[in-house]
Amino acid sequence: MPGTNLTREEAQQRAKLLTVDSYEIDLDLSGAQEGGTYRSVTTVRFDVAEDGAASFVDLVAPAVHEVTLNGDALDPAEVFEDSRIALPGLLRGRNVLRVVADCAYTNTGEGLHRFVDPVDDQAYLYTQFEVPDARRVFANFEQPDLKATFQFTVKAPEGWTVVSNSPTPKPQDNVWVFEPTPRISTYITALIVGPYHSVHSVYEKDGQSVPLGIYCRPSLAEFLDADAIFEVTRQGFDWFQEKFDYAYPFEKYDQLFVPEFNAGAMENAGAVTIRDQYVFRSKVTDAAYEVRAETILHELAHMWFGDLVTMEWWNDLWLNESFATYTSIACQAYAPGSRWPHSWTTFANSMKTWAYRQDQLPSTHPIMAEIHDLDDVLVNFDGITYAKGASVLKQLVAYVGMDEFFRGVQAYFKRHAYGNTRLSDLLGALEETSGRDLKTWSKKWLETAGINILRPEIETDAQGVITSFAIRQEAPALPAGAKGEPTLRPHRIAVGLYDLDEASGKLVRAADGRIELDVDGELTAVPQLAGRPRPAVILLNDDDLSYAKVRLDEGSLAVVTERLGDFESSLPRALCWASAWDMTRDGELATRDYLSLVLSGIGKESDIGVVQSLHRQVKLAVDLYADPTAREALLTRWTDATLAHLRAADAGSDHQLAWARAFAATARTPEQLDLLEALLDGSHTIEGLVVDTELRWAFVERLAAVGRFDEAEIAGEYERDKTAAGERHAATARAARPTEEAKAEAWASVVESDKLPNAVQEAVIAGFVQTDQRELLAPYADRYFEVVKDIWGARSHEMAQQIAVGLYPSIQVSEDILRRTDEWLASAEPSAALRRLVSESRAGVERALKAQAADAAAQP
Numbered sequence: 001m002p003g004t005n006l007t008r009e010e011a012q013q014r015a016k017l018l019t020v021d022s023y024e025i026d027l028d029l030s031g032a033q034e035g036g037t038y039r040s041v042t043t044v045r046f047d048v049a050e051d052g053a054a055s056f057v058d059l060v061a062p063a064v065h066e067v068t069l070n071g072d073a074l075d076p077a078e079v080f081e082d083s084r085i086a087l088p089g090l091l092r093g094r095n096v097l098r099v100v101a102d103c104a105y106t107n108t109g110e111g112l113h114r115f116v117d118p119v120d121d122q123a124y125l126y127t128q129f130e131v132p133d134a135r136r137v138f139a140n141f142e143q144p145d146l147k148a149t150f151q152f153t154v155k156a157p158e159g160w161t162v163v164s165n166s167p168t169p170k171p172q173d174n175v176w177v178f179e180p181t182p183r184i185s186t187y188i189t190a191l192i193v194g195p196y197h198s199v200h201s202v203y204e205k206d207g208q209s210v211p212l213g214i215y216c217r218p219s220l221a222e223f224l225d226a227d228a229i230f231e232v233t234r235q236g237f238d239w240f241q242e243k244f245d246y247a248y249p250f251e252k253y254d255q256l257f258v259p260e261f262n263a264g265a266m267e268n269a270g271a272v273t274i275r276d277q278y279v280f281r282s283k284v285t286d287a288a289y290e291v292r293a294e295t296i297l298h299e300l301a302h303m304w305f306g307d308l309v310t311m312e313w314w315n316d317l318w319l320n321e322s323f324a325t326y327t328s329i330a331c332q333a334y335a336p337g338s339r340w341p342h343s344w345t346t347f348a349n350s351m352k353t354w355a356y357r358q359d360q361l362p363s364t365h366p367i368m369a370e371i372h373d374l375d376d377v378l379v380n381f382d383g384i385t386y387a388k389g390a391s392v393l394k395q396l397v398a399y400v401g402m403d404e405f406f407r408g409v410q411a412y413f414k415r416h417a418y419g420n421t422r423l424s425d426l427l428g429a430l431e432e433t434s435g436r437d438l439k440t441w442s443k444k445w446l447e448t449a450g451i452n453i454l455r456p457e458i459e460t461d462a463q464g465v466i467t468s469f470a471i472r473q474e475a476p477a478l479p480a481g482a483k484g485e486p487t488l489r490p491h492r493i494a495v496g497l498y499d500l501d502e503a504s505g506k507l508v509r510a511a512d513g514r515i516e517l518d519v520d521g522e523l524t525a526v527p528q529l530a531g532r533p534r535p536a537v538i539l540l541n542d543d544d545l546s547y548a549k550v551r552l553d554e555g556s557l558a559v560v561t562e563r564l565g566d567f568e569s570s571l572p573r574a575l576c577w578a579s580a581w582d583m584t585r586d587g588e589l590a591t592r593d594y595l596s597l598v599l600s601g602i603g604k605e606s607d608i609g610v611v612q613s614l615h616r617q618v619k620l621a622v623d624l625y626a627d628p629t630a631r632e633a634l635l636t637r638w639t640d641a642t643l644a645h646l647r648a649a650d651a652g653s654d655h656q657l658a659w660a661r662a663f664a665a666t667a668r669t670p671e672q673l674d675l676l677e678a679l680l681d682g683s684h685t686i687e688g689l690v691v692d693t694e695l696r697w698a699f700v701e702r703l704a705a706v707g708r709f710d711e712a713e714i715a716g717e718y719e720r721d722k723t724a725a726g727e728r729h730a731a732t733a734r735a736a737r738p739t740e741e742a743k744a745e746a747w748a749s750v751v752e753s754d755k756l757p758n759a760v761q762e763a764v765i766a767g768f769v770q771t772d773q774r775e776l777l778a779p780y781a782d783r784y785f786e787v788v789k790d791i792w793g794a795r796s797h798e799m800a801q802q803i804a805v806g807l808y809p810s811i812q813v814s815e816d817i818l819r820r821t822d823e824w825l826a827s828a829e830p831s832a833a834l835r836r837l838v839s840e841s842r843a844g845v846e847r848a849l850k851a852q853a854a855d856a857a858a859q860p
Helices: 008-017 218-223 226-244 286-302 314-334 343-358 374-378 384-400 402-416 423-434 439-446 554-566 570-585 591-604 608-625 631-648 654-666 670-681 693-705 711-720 724-736 740-752 758-768 771-777 780-794 797-806 815-827 832-857
Strands: 018-028 037-048 055-058 063-069 072-074 084-087 093-104 111-116 123-128 149-155 161-164 175-177 191-194 197-205 208-216 253-258 271-275 453-460 466-474 491-501 506-519 523-525 537-542
Touching: 008 018, 008 055, 063 084, 093 111, 123 253, 123 271, 149 161, 149 191, 161 208, 197 218, 197 226, 208 218, 208 226, 226 253, 226 286, 226 314, 226 402, 253 286, 271 286, 286 314, 286 343, 286 608, 314 343, 314 374, 314 384, 314 423, 343 384, 343 570, 343 608, 374 832, 384 402, 384 423, 384 439, 384 491, 402 423, 423 439, 453 537, 466 491, 506 523, 506 537, 506 554, 537 554, 537 570, 554 570, 554 591, 570 591, 570 608, 570 832, 591 608, 591 631, 591 832, 608 631, 608 654, 608 832, 631 654, 631 670, 654 693, 670 693, 693 711, 693 724, 693 758, 711 724, 724 740, 724 758, 740 758, 740 771, 740 780, 758 797, 780 797, 780 815, 780 832, 797 832, 815 832
Parallel strands: 018 149, 208 253, 253 271
Antiparallel strands: 018 037, 037 093, 055 084, 063 072, 063 093, 111 123, 123 191, 149 175, 161 191, 197 208, 453 466, 466 523, 491 506, 491 537
16 A cells, blocks of 8 residues: 555656646635535546556545546546555557546645634635645646646635636636646646735836736735835846746746745745745844745746756755755845845855754755655755755856856756756756866765865964965764765865954955865865965855855964954854854854854844844754753853843844844843833833834743743733734743643644644644753653654644654753664654654754763863
8 A cells, every 4th residue: 555655666657658738627616615625626638658558646535436537437446545546457649537536625734725814714725735735636647747737627705816827817607717837747736715815016028028916815915015025026037037048937927925834935837825924914124034035036946947847756856946045045146136135144144054954964865865755755855955955056156157057057948948857957058058077076966965074274484474275174974874975075165364454343355365266185285375474364165155064273263253243244254153053063162152152243243144043043052052050051141141232232123123032032030021021011111122913922922931921811912913823822822831731731732633723733832842841841752752653644744744843852952862762763663754853853962962061061
């Protein structure tokens, strides 16, 4: 029995046998307001290479009523099992299949998700099909290389809107008949159905006209900043069409902000779905607008890379995601008029740190991962697939040249439009335009796992003049359990030379203070630096061209420790902050020293995204990486600093809001908690700080977690904010309360029941796990190991993954948790995907133990 899995071998066999022509899909969603199931009728036309061959079509449905193959009725009881309908006795040439089924609305964010807005009691639907969930809505051949056209007919309730990949038609008697799509893969088809609010515009340039739409629920309409979203979208259209030299390939471009979305967004062709938390109900910092813009551009880039040209199989998922990530950030950095020309700072600060963390887990894998089946790919939307891949693409652009890179991409799109490709197709195009042999580069960068470390080796004479300079490359052992061997790689990097400008007090790179070179092998000499006076700071991988851990020489480290906040440019600051964080995670820098470094430099940090990352990293380090005997003192020191910065920040600034949130996350003394209450009830104010809806909830959740607020206060706050977001915040606050009863109630709602929607389950887990409540939560470690395998087998992937990762006892940092995890891994016989997630969580505890030991050893 295959269950709901599909292997690569099965997909390859099916692709050899079948060529799919078209789908006609008729869905009766007229009962969506009530929920339950809906009628799904699918007609598929496809060609078969061999007479008499057998295959199967994919479907996940509560009931199948009819299966008709080439006019012959097949018994559903005989041919439908698990997620497949067997197709025996196929004809050579054209075949026609008709399937009539009842499919189910979901509340898990997979398939056709149904959500009821508490504001208007209306149902809102949207589909989410990547990786294998179109089969939850209509019968299909669920693999990316069996492209076809899709014609949707949808019956919907009166007054609703239906949006799909093709332009929205005028309905007749509440039936919407869409034109067929171009040839696309199943996973990027889409339907968004409900009484959505919409705003429309058009992208026009050089005779081209593309209708643009933005959709959200009416309860969010007052917060929808459509003009700002259209502006970013138009910049993306301009920049991508110029760089790709290929016109936008679909008839219109809709962006739909939808509720309870599991990911950031999804690149459905011409109908992109985006989590509606990106419609900001309250004040957010510019970092949030930058991240939203990157998401918008990421999905737009996918219209070409992923939708127009699609990977043959999921082992090239990384190329889809890495390309979209790289080009979206490049667009922010280089597009004329962009609000975020510093986007590579954000990339270094957030994406790169995600990649470095993922690449040091026992599950680390080559960028081009072996994807044997669907279970493999479902856990592979990770920091290597997105962030390391994008980092390596940035390295490739530096290696071949940006113009040559995009000329290769242009040839690739023209050659493979509406088709499927492998990595070799792109690399071949890039070799043609750049003249570089990329086979060795590809083997070392894409087919091996792990991170290199680059260290400077410098010698100076008595006058401080550099006599020799070299870069040493190391390939540390891979994490225990990881497959592969350590590998030295070719790196294209810049070396930056920084000196203190006496007039401004800033660390500035000299006009001739940048040397770009290829680093290869164990030791690479840099003769260009010989004879130059030694600068204050020598920074390897300046401009962040390559993917590597970087260490500073002793002299540079001393200057950076004292003056990290004084770099004139944000990118070298971000690189040094990232290096310090990396050293803290590796136990090379004690947590107490990392805290001191942050407190000495964060006041000068102008980049709000970096500031907010530092907030998160300090809190994590003190909670998990500090010597437990010193933890409370360090938390006190940090909390006092957050309050001091909150009071000192410019009124109404992004920094003020960020410090308010940091303070709320850690407030602990009676006086600090009194202040949170006073800010909530308005008896105390801080000039410029608007305690709006989202900030109120941040305060309420903290006050609940420390026992100040209970059900009455939480319910009172929900009465002020009776929205879906308010429901989630209230669920978090209830689960955060420091009582045995609250924890038991939260645990039961997630583990013993499967009724919670995805977003509410996520909110409950977030509240349940509180680092201040280790003793209260300790008994749940054993319970986790008792239930996690059964939950993995019983729940959908998204719901099970939330539980497997979110409820693992990560805050119980002890040898005992490592031992219990090892015993479970040895005896439970988990699936490969579940084993991977639990092993990754175990690695976090192991890392925390080492960091705690390093912090204890640094105690004066």
